[in-house]
Amino acid sequence: KNQVEQSPQSLIILEGKNCTLQCNYTVSPFSNLRWYKQDTGRGPVSLTIMTFSENTKSNGRYTATLDADTKQSSLHITASQLSDSASYICVVRGERDDKIIFGKGTRLHILP
Amino acid sequence: DGGITQSPKYLFRKEGQNVTLSCEQNLNHDAMYWYRQDPGQGLRLIYYSQIVNDFQKGDIAEGYSVSREKKESFPLTVTSAQKNPTAFYLCASSITGDHEQFFGPGTRLTVL
Helix, strand or coil: CCCEEEECCEEEEECCCCEEEEEEECCCCEEEEEEEEECCCCCCEEEEEEECCCCEEEECCEEEEEECCCCEEEEEECCCCHHHCEEEEEEEEECCCCCEEECCCEEEEEEC | CCCEEEECCEEEECCCCCEEEEEEECCCCCEEEEEEECCCCCCEEEEEEEECCEEEECCCCCCEEECCCECCECCEEECCCCCCCCEEEEEEEECCCCCCCEECCCEEEEEC
16 A cells, blocks of 8 residues: 655754654655645645655755655755744655655644 | 635534535646645545546545536535534645645634
8 A cells, every 4th residue: 555654743843953854655656755834724835846866855944855765755954943833744646546645744843 | 825715714514514615726727636634644635626527536535525617616515424524624726637736725624
């Protein structure tokens, strides 16, 4: 069964610190992997998209990495800000059936 | 929220009543989607439409119905047959089924 697992489930860090969120998937073959940010009570917004051939992609203070061999992705947030408090969702699209599978997300809390 | 609107933001209904959630987009996207989000769960696909006058069931379509009479509109009706309707409902659209999905702000439905 195709799955997307995210860890940790929740994370609390101090403002200014860095953090890394993990995403492991079993979808194979896969077409692309996205990281979304979802503020409380809002819709998700795409941060990055990575295809099979890409290892890293940055969007400001957000850097996503992908290891297609181990089927792992990470989202690194540098110099966290209070506005980074949100849920971060990993989403994988399968190549064969074009199905999109959402992870359960990591809830990140940034403390002042 | 990228040109996708959902209304209302909060909705309360009595058990046994049908209720319709609105989703409109002005992005000229062909594909539209409805998801349900519950605490601690990944987004689950209810229905999707690749083109006007056509739609398909997602993973959890039971108790829901949709229509796609206009390209810009994809209303979702939550019927009394849906056993646990209280949830956060997200609408999304994309240029086609292969492209990035843009999400609306969501509607939180509470059935009393």
